[in-house]
Amino acid sequence: MSHTMRTLLGDIPGITPSGYASFRRCARSFLLANLLRVPESDGRFSPDRGLLVHAMLKAIHDHGRCDDAEHVTQVLADHGVDDEVTRGMIDRHVVRCPRAAQRQKHEVELARFYRQPPLMFMAHARIDAIWVHDGMLDARDYKTGARHVDRVVDDPAARVQAFVLAPHLPRVGATRLRLRYEHLAPEIDDDPEPFEPDADDLAAIADELARAVEQLWASDGEFPGVGDALICGSCGYRSICPDSATPGEPLWPVLMLGQ
């Protein structure tokens, strides 16, 4: 492989919630998706529904209240998406929404620069919604797919979110942080247990991320695949990864031309 670690990571490696989760799940998948941006060879799912629901929740809260049925109907109609599935997901959010919050914002972009020379990295996260109430910064991650964890703390992605959110507590007048996953798909009964990290938890997360970046630099370009059928089976590179436990034929449409 021709890559040097510097061409792969740049001077300051970036860490995102999904990238870090991918790294923890399978280093090979992280290399392909996040560092080399190889187009996926195997379709997984379309993100369109999730993006749509996220956009509708933002529009609903930007211009009114989610428990105002008339307003919700109007927003959905304005966007031409007043279908039963979307409406059902909005309804599931309404019962979880902390409407009494002093402030709220959707789709918040945050970054945090970790600088302990020679180790540096830039963590970035896009938070679906932030509510400030009762001295708490209540961050929400809307989920429209399957549930993968019983506790939010167990998701590496959540730990990156906590890392970038933590420095903002004083600025918004909060003393506590809570991360909650809102599962909006009707087939998911309960949300995972929210994560409310204390100072020790946050220090441990910073150490964990720093160790991961050290591990990246030390990898010398070797990113072995996990080779686990359960993980590989839903991987977007399962057919072309040399370490795949579920190899097959790539699904790029162009390969159908000769058949």
Next chain:
Amino acid sequence: MNDAARDTQEDAAPDAQEDTAPDAQEEWPRVTLRHLRADETNCSRRLAFEMHARSDTSKNRSARAAFELEQRVEADATNAHVELRCAGPADFRTPRELTAEQQAAYDAAAIGYLALFPDAVRHDPELEVWETASAEHRVRWSGRVGIPCRDASDQAHLRRLLLGSRAPQLDRAWLFFAALRTEGWAEEVVVDVGSLLVADRLDPIMITPAVRDDARRWSAAQVARARDRVAHPMPRMGRDCLGCPCVAGCKAHDG
């Protein structure tokens, strides 16, 4: 642009003729398509740095491997047309130095190129520079816009190769940027956009003088907005922090 910024710029502007000389052009800001797309959600400190940084300015280097596959496919497609001819399978040799997965994607993209672009063309290196100076805006349009080539009748073409998993769509900002970059190269340019892995290609789009007029109007507004923002650059924390070339000294990360 605010009044103070406009005053500063006009004060600094020497004689117009002198200002358009090649040496002076090197001092003009570099404006990429990303800069033209930038809005208030982007960081104006980074924007200012990128537009005005000289090539010898110290900066944080970003990761480049992410562009490797795309650049390799485009480079080999370009080399396939050093003379007027169709590309063939022999023009795309699997790059063994890349990962197995990149090789698989490369091979699939090569099939896509041969299927979507069967016509004979000749690469035209005249546009094979990274920048086009715009005396109108006193900026340098910077960045590649595809493979510049000419067909048997000397008609100019621009081939844009996409490696995504979706069908190609017309990107208006990109088309306008291509119109600006190709000004002076050819009056009319046929733009061919193909999504190689999806094996789908848009109907050809023509860059005409009328399209260039629209592009000039659009870019004038975008450049004015960019200049206004970089006159008083303010760091903005967010997605621009990833790969930022000027993290050092940024007040957004003082804490």
